[in-house]
Amino acid sequence: MPTPSFLSVLRSPRIWLLLAVGFASGLPLWLTGVTLSAWMKNEGVNLKTIGVFSLVAMPYTIKVLWAPLMDRYTLPFLGRRRGWMLLTQVLLMGAIAGMGLVNPKDSPFTMALMALTVTFLSASYDIVADAWRTDILTVEERGLGNSTYVTGYRLGMLVAGAGALMLSDRIGWSQTYFRMGLLMGVGIVATLLAPEPTQVRPPRNLLDAVAHPLEDFFRRRYAGAVLVFLVLYKLGDAIAASMVTPFYIDLGFTNTEIGALSKGLGMVATIVGGLLGGVVMVKMSLRRALYLFGIGQGLTNLGFVALSLVGKNDLMLATAITLDNLCTGLGVTAFAAFLMSLCHKRFSATQYALLSALGTVANRLIGSVSGYLATWMGWPLFFSFTMVAAVPALILLRLIPEGAAMPVEDDPPPAPDAPTPALAR
Numbered sequence: 001m002p003t004p005s006f007l008s009v010l011r012s013p014r015i016w017l018l019l020a021v022g023f024a025s026g027l028p029l030w031l032t033g034v035t036l037s038a039w040m041k042n043e044g045v046n047l048k049t050i051g052v053f054s055l056v057a058m059p060y061t062i063k064v065l066w067a068p069l070m071d072r073y074t075l076p077f078l079g080r081r082r083g084w085m086l087l088t089q090v091l092l093m094g095a096i097a098g099m100g101l102v103n104p105k106d107s108p109f110t111m112a113l114m115a116l117t118v119t120f121l122s123a124s125y126d127i128v129a130d131a132w133r134t135d136i137l138t139v140e141e142r143g144l145g146n147s148t149y150v151t152g153y154r155l156g157m158l159v160a161g162a163g164a165l166m167l168s169d170r171i172g173w174s175q176t177y178f179r180m181g182l183l184m185g186v187g188i189v190a191t192l193l194a195p196e197p198t199q200v201r202p203p204r205n206l207l208d209a210v211a212h213p214l215e216d217f218f219r220r221r222y223a224g225a226v227l228v229f230l231v232l233y234k235l236g237d238a239i240a241a242s243m244v245t246p247f248y249i250d251l252g253f254t255n256t257e258i259g260a261l262s263k264g265l266g267m268v269a270t271i272v273g274g275l276l277g278g279v280v281m282v283k284m285s286l287r288r289a290l291y292l293f294g295i296g297q298g299l300t301n302l303g304f305v306a307l308s309l310v311g312k313n314d315l316m317l318a319t320a321i322t323l324d325n326l327c328t329g330l331g332v333t334a335f336a337a338f339l340m341s342l343c344h345k346r347f348s349a350t351q352y353a354l355l356s357a358l359g360t361v362a363n364r365l366i367g368s369v370s371g372y373l374a375t376w377m378g379w380p381l382f383f384s385f386t387m388v389a390a391v392p393a394l395i396l397l398r399l400i401p402e403g404a405a406m407p408v409e410d411d412p413p414p415a416p417d418a419p420t421p422a423l424a425r
Contacts, residue, residue, distance in 0.1 A: 014136055015148050017190045022152025023159075024089055024187025025129050028122035030160040031096060031180055032056055032115040036104070038165060039173045043105040056115040063123040067353040068209035070128050071346070072202060079196035081132040088125035089187045095121055097181030100174040125187075130356070131349035134340040135197035142337040143281025143289065147274040150332060154271055159183065200345045213347035213354065222404035225396065226342065230358055232393035233290070233335060236298055236386040237328065239370045246371075247304070247379055252312040261318050266325040273329020281334065286341060289334040291397055296327035298390030301383050308379035344407035 033054075040050050075083030095118045104111040137145040160180060168176045203209035217223055248258045281289050303320030310316050343351040374382045 013193075014195070015141060015145055017194050018133060018145050018149040019152040019155075020186050020190035021085075021129055021133070021194070022149035022154075023156040024092075024152075024184055024190070025122070025126055025149075026153035026156025027160050027180065027183060027187075028092060028096060028118050030157050031099070031164065031177070032118050032122075035160055035164045036099075036111075036115060039168070040104045042168075042173070043103065045105050045108065049108055053112060053115065056112060056119050059116070059120045059123040060126070061357070063127055064350070064353040064357045066124070067127045067350040068203070068206065068213070068347075070124070070131065071213070071349045072206050072209035074202065078191070080199070080202065081128055081135060082191050082194060082196050084128040085125065085132060085191045085194075086188065088121050088128065089184050089191060092118065092121045092125060093181045093184040093188070095181075096184065097178050100177030100181070127349050127353050130352045131343075132194070132197065134343050134348040134352055135345050136195065137340070139286075139341075140282060142286070142340055143284075143333060144278035146336040146340070147276075147278025147329075147333045150274045150329070150336070151271050154267055158267065197345070202346060209347070209350065213344070213350040216344050216347060216407065217342070217351060217355075217405070220405040220407070222400055225400050226405040227355075227358065229393055229396050229400065230339075230355060232396060233294060234297075234331070235393065236301060236389040237331075239373065239389055240301060240304070240383065240386040241370075243370050243374050243382070244304070247308070247374075248317070250379070251307070253317065257314065257317070261314075261321050265318060266321050269322045269325035270329040270332075273326040274333050275329075276326075277330040277333035280330075281337065286334065286337055287397070287402060289330075290338060291394060293327065293330040293334045294390060294394050294397070297331045298387045298394075300324045300327045301387045301390075304383040305380055305387075308383060342405060342407065 036053065037050050040053070070084050074080040075087060077083050078086055095114065099111065099114045099118065102111045102114055133145060133149060164176050164180060167179065171179075203212055245258060277289070277293065284292075300320075300323040303316075303323050307313065307316050307320050339352055339355050340348075342355060370382075373385065377385060
């Protein structure tokens, strides 16, 4: 079979629908995080209460607990994946707009419940959106498809962050949240236009939906080694991530400089890196992309080592941030494609949520000790260590055989007249 050209992949309507699907996924994140914190601060809510509100993000961490429900049950409209996508999007539209009806100072508990509702629905939408793109994209489309999705996701964050903050100065916070809710319509239109993945036999019951994804994965050869790789691949970045802002402040950079370069320039570089990774991966094997992009992720921390030795220097900071975020975008694209390649289509919602959560939670736990490491080592040695921390994953990748832990899609598709399992069954 001939290798598809970049243009043939680019012409696939699935690729561009992912931009809107990603936008709808990224939009709610900051509306219950930094943007909501800004609204609460404007209303005079105390810092302790604002801090407690960070707990509303918990559904994003534990979403794997209800992912099996979305693998097992099919709603009676639009199919197994798009039905759940449409339902969560419509409910998110109402819940985000509903936040605009509540004053966080007068009714903090009600606002917390509304924000928690949004994060639960958003995490649920992420589960099924990840499953949909895992099921719908061909192997050749995964790189560019993931980069397009991530670009949409970050555009959603940008609109819900900088866009909402600027809009609130003009029309107030309530009207801003009403407008943000309406923007979920972008994802709804994409869901209605999107194709439903080829039907596969879903889990027979809820117990099967919980147990079989684990059994299916762990009976594969080298499954344990692949799990270790998932934890190690972003290890260096996880250790460095929570320390970069204190590092910038230590060097004497102002909050304005950090915001403009780290958040503004950094987000642009991440988007460019993701798109570049997607383009390159049309012709490059997934394994090679993981290896080369992993090397890039590690080496770019050399920019922070140089900055720690030079001291406060705007050009050096901009260079370090650009290179780091560029390679982060490359790495995220390849890593997401690798996660998709590990998922069996019968359980893609559960397996993707489980495998992505494993790497995220493990790296957060490891990253929690980064402050102790930075204090003990000092900045130059600390960032040198984060470079070295990228090496074990690359060594392990070389040792794991090609195709290790990949699923065997051996389930025959249902007959054309076979009924679709309904939620009520």
